[in-house]
Amino acid sequence: MTLAIVFWAELAIKIGIIAVAVPAIGMVLGFAEMKLSAHMQSRIGPYFAGGRFGWMQLMADGLKFMQKEDIIPADADRPVFRWAPALPLIGTMALLVIIPISAAEFGIIQDLEVGIFYALAISSLSTIGVLMAGWSSANKYSLMGGLRAAGQLIAYELPLVLAVVGVVIQAGTMSMQGIVEAQTAQAWPYVVTQFLGFAIFFVAALAELNRIPFDMPIAESELVMGYVTEYSGFRFLFFFLAEYVNMFTMSAIAVTLFLGGYWFWGIPTDSALLGVIVLLAKSFVLVFIMIWFRWTFPRFREDQLQTLAWKWLIPLAVLNVIATGAFKVLL
Amino acid sequence: MNKPLGYGLLVGMKVTFKTMLQTWMSIATGGRKGLQSTVNYPKVKEVPVARARGVIALDQENCTVCMLCARQCPDWCIYIEGHKEHKEPTSPGGRVRKRSTLDRFDIDYALCMYCGICVEVCPFDALYWTPEYEYSELAMGDMLHDMDRLQDWMSTVPDAPEIEK
Amino acid sequence: MVIEQDTTFQISEVAVSVEIETPDMTLNIGPQHPSTHGVLRLIAKVDGEKVTDVKPVIGYMHRGYEKLAEVRTYPQITSIVNRIDWVSGFANEIPFIVAAERLMGVEAPERAQWVRLVLSEMARISSHLIFMASYPLELGAATPLFFALRARERVLDLLESVTGGRFHPNFNRIGGIKPVYGSGPTTKKTSMDVPAGFLAETRDAMDKVLGTCREIEDLVAGNEIFLARTKGIGVLPVEVGADYGVSGPNLRASGTDFDLRKKADYLPYDQFDFDVAVGENGDCYDRWLVRLQEIREAVKIIQQAIDGLPSGPIQAKVPKVIKVPKGETYVRAENPKGEMGYHLISEGGSGPYRLKIRSASFSNISMLAWILEGAIIPDIIAIMGSLDFVLGDVDR
Missing domain, CATH: 3.30.70.3270 (Alpha-Beta Plaits)
Known part of the structure; x- marks a missing residue:
């Protein structure tokens, strides 16, 4: 009886943490993107809402989205259209669960034996949502966006998985907590030995996130807004939120796998607070690079992404796996 | 044009990063030193030229x-x-x-x-x-x-x- | 769903090969679409992302300027024609004014001609900077937009400081440029010659424009993604271009040096030392590069012009009520978008009997159906963007 209460209480707390973290992260990153992109273009960016720096801009935007009418096109496949935005957000929330923030107890919401496997599986969930949105919108541009996303999924998922394999071989575990502990034990992050893997993972993650230079599913100059063309109001906000939170979760996974997660030289690993700070700082560096890319580069063409993935990333990733395996066996 | 692959990408990234630093400088010094192309409109106003047809x-x-x-x-x-x-x-x-x-x-x-x-x-x-x-x-x-x-x-x-x- | 037919599965006699027949989808690109520069509509038949057939539809922005010109007086028409290609309003006025001047037998004083030349080169810079801004945006890079607009703002400020208008200067008058503020007792004494400080500011702004060119070049020209998207895409051979009446930077990118600034005499360009930017392959990248070069050449022309700006009157003697004698003429000029010409027929009234406008963009996009056939959708956007048309210039 008491065990059940503890279980439910724990679950409630965990759900609460995620429910707070998702909009918070989304807002912070959305704001960071607005501000940084503005500065990269010699603009000021938002400055009006909330007094200084326009820090309330995203809250104002969120409020605006909630007030807007939820328009569903007459020809749309209604249930699919309604549920499509939920999937990317669910996928994102599920990913947050396995990111370790400290070695202490409760340092991770749920440590899974097959943590990274789970992450890779869940991360493709958002593409299903995209495909659903594209299909159900009854809009040719949406359809093309959805199909592009599906084509992209196949191209980048393979290098993403193969890039992770190197780390898994080196750490000897698939648990996220275990991977960080392995890096703590050797006192330097895997990016040193797995730099190729890191680069491939980062490029593939960009493609997964549909960010420039791989934002073909949205490609606003070609497909208007791709799969989100017909969405408005709260459902649009879901896509928007999922995109930004996903940016963080993918960065956090990359940090955990390659950059040592919550570990840093000279910082104790058993403090949840310090762990969160280190993790956030490292993730933000990656997020910054993503923002930096987005506001510097044009986008690829769909066929060029396929070329990049199949002719470059996958062979390189395979090579990386072979080399890592050979070293592991030999040393 | 014997530049290594990726050189052009890096040069582009340098330009945006430099612009970002310049904008920070411009905001920190509180002035428009020709770097910031927009102004805080309702607070700061553009002054049109005398011949402007307003x-x-x-x-x-x-x-x-x-x-x-x-x-x-x-x-x-x-x-x-x-x-x-x-x-x-x-x-x-x-x-x-x-x-x-x-x-x-x-x-x-x-x-x-x-x-x-x-x-x-x-x-x-x-x-x-x-x-x-x-x-x-x-x-x-x-x-x-x-x-x-x-x-x-x-x-x-x-x-x-x-x-x- | 809006796909015309259901996808049908055809099982052929050999059971192993299953062919899925997917009928072509008709995709309406525009009239409301982010990359059609306004209200161009393309009816594209697409097979997946590949375009099998494309039909451009124009006319959504037809404002009837040719007909309107028949019922307006010459001074009023000046304010209409600069709305044809609104990103280079000043350049549109010049061929019209020169046509009217030729029929009247008036020639603008030298200073007026030089001011016209400086301002129309500024219009060229601002038009090309818009292209520098919008083209990378269509390929997904948003940042060059702001760099280009930042420099363009300086150029527009200069245009405004002289003419009073950023886009629609309405500054050319038959016999010169707008001489005075008004016709009242005091306002007719207020000269509209270039304001003090204009020359110094122009020098400054031209350096700024050159700096922006360098910045954009760094940001875009060497970028491997940009190269991959534009090199070898939308190749236009000179012969095809000439057949369709393509002119301006689009034709020069294909490797010909056809430039009316060198070949016609509507403004004293022969007194300036400048090169005509010419491309090699006629692909999207060359069209982009030629325009970047043209900005630099325009800066060169402006720098020479402000160094040697002659003094003197800015308006020739013309009657107060302008009536153009009977006759007809055709004046063509090298506008930022290409050849712009006005065929002016006068019956002696205070307005033209007929004004035929040959606008550059209309001819430039006439070959869209030819060049877009067989392209894929991302390339359609890349090719359309590189042609740099303005819908006002297409539909008039």
Whole structure:
């Protein structure tokens, strides 16, 4: 009886943490993107809402989205259209669960034996949502966006998985907590030995996130807004939120796998607070690079992404796996 | 062009990063040092040049209701009505003078295309350009400025700029 | 769903090969679409992303300027024609004014001609900077937009400081440039010659424009993604271009040096030392590069012009009420978008009897159906963007 209460209480707390973290992260990153992109273009960016720096801009935007009418096109496949935005957000929330923030107890919401496997599986969930949105919108541009996303999924998922394999071989575990502990034990992050893997993972993650230079599913100059063309109001906000939170979760996974997660030289690993700070700082560096890319580069063409993935990333990733395996066996 | 692959990407990233630092500097020093291309609009205002065609001001004193501006306007956005007024002679036995008085002088800025022909053809210095630009309205009908509103713009007419020798 | 037919599965006699027949989808690109520069509509038949057939539809922005010109006076038409290609308004006025001047037998004084030349080169810079801004944006890079607009703002400020208008200057008059503020007792004494400080500011702004060119070049020209998207895409051979009446930078990118600034005499370009930017392959990248070069050449022309700006009157003697004698003429000029010409027929009235406008963009996009056939959708956007048309210039 008491065990059940503890279980439910724990679950409630965990759900609460995620429910707070998702909009918070989304807002912070959305704001960071607005501000940084503005500065990269010699603009000021938002400055009006909330007094200084326009820090309330995203809250104002969120409020605006909630007030807007939820328009569903007459020809749309209604249930699919309604549920499509939920999937990317669910996928994102599920990913947050396995990111370790400290070695202490409760340092991770749920440590899974097959943590990274789970992450890779869940991360493709958002593409299903995209495909659903594209299909159900009854809009040719949406359809093309959805199909592009599906084509992209196949191209980048393979290098993403193969890039992770190197780390898994080196750490000897698939648990996220275990991977960080392995890096703590050797006192330097895997990016040193797995730099190729890191680069491939980062490029593939960009493609997964549909960010420039791989934002073909949205490609606003070609497909208007791709799969989100017909969405408005709260459902649009879901896509928007999922995109930004996903940016963080993918960065956090990359940090955990390659950059040592919550570990840093000279910082104790058993403090949840310090762990969160280190993790956030490292993730933000990656997020910054993503923002930096987005506001510097044009986008690829769909066929060029396929070329990049199949002719470059996958062979390189395979090579990386072979080399890592050979070293592991030999040393 | 024997640059290594990815060189162009890095150069581009350098440009955006440099711009970001410059904008930070510009914001930190609080000034527009030619780096920041936008201003905090409602707080800081752009100052248009003296010749800028912002809005047309009317000097009612000078208007003689000759209708030249209304006739020359390419899209007929000026509406003028007037009547003749008889002025009593200033000295006894003098002539009764007729004077045209303005009843209505409206410019429909929703229609105006800011070509400036009316200002150019006015033979009595009644119309002037002023660089003011803050007169947007929520309703289209409010863009019709009547003669009093046009008169109010007179206070904002700038001096003509010096001419390059 | 809006796909015309249901996808049908055809099982052929050999059971192993299953062919899925997917009928072509008709995709309406535009009239409301982010990359059609306004209201161009393309009816594209697409097979997946590949375009099998494309039909451009124009006319959504037809404002009837040719007909309108028949019922307006010459001074009024000046304010209409600069709305044809609104990103280079000043350049549109010049061929019209020169046509009217030729019929009247008036020639603008030298200073007026030089001021016209400086301002129309500024219009060229601002038009090309818009292209520098919008083209990378269509390929997904948003940042060059702001760099280009930042420099363009300086150029527009200069245009505004002289003419009073940023986009629609309405500054050319038959016999010169707008001489005075108005016709009243005091306003007719207020000269509209270039304001003090204009020359110094122009020098400054031109350096700024060159700096922006360098910045954009760094940001875009060497970028491997940009190269991959534009090199070898939308190749236009000179012969095809000439057949369709393509002119301006689009034709020069294909490797010909056809430039009316060198070949016609509507403004004293023969007194200036400048090169005509010529491309090699006629692909999207060359069209982009030629325009970047043209900005630099325009800066060169402006720098020479402000160094040697002659003094003197800015307006020739013309009657107060302008009536153009009977006759007809055609004047063509090298506008930022290509050849712009006005065929002016006068019956002696205060307005033209007929004004035929040959606008550059209309001819430039006439070959859209030819060049877009067989392209894929991302390339359609890349090719359309590289042609740099303005819908006002297409539909008039």
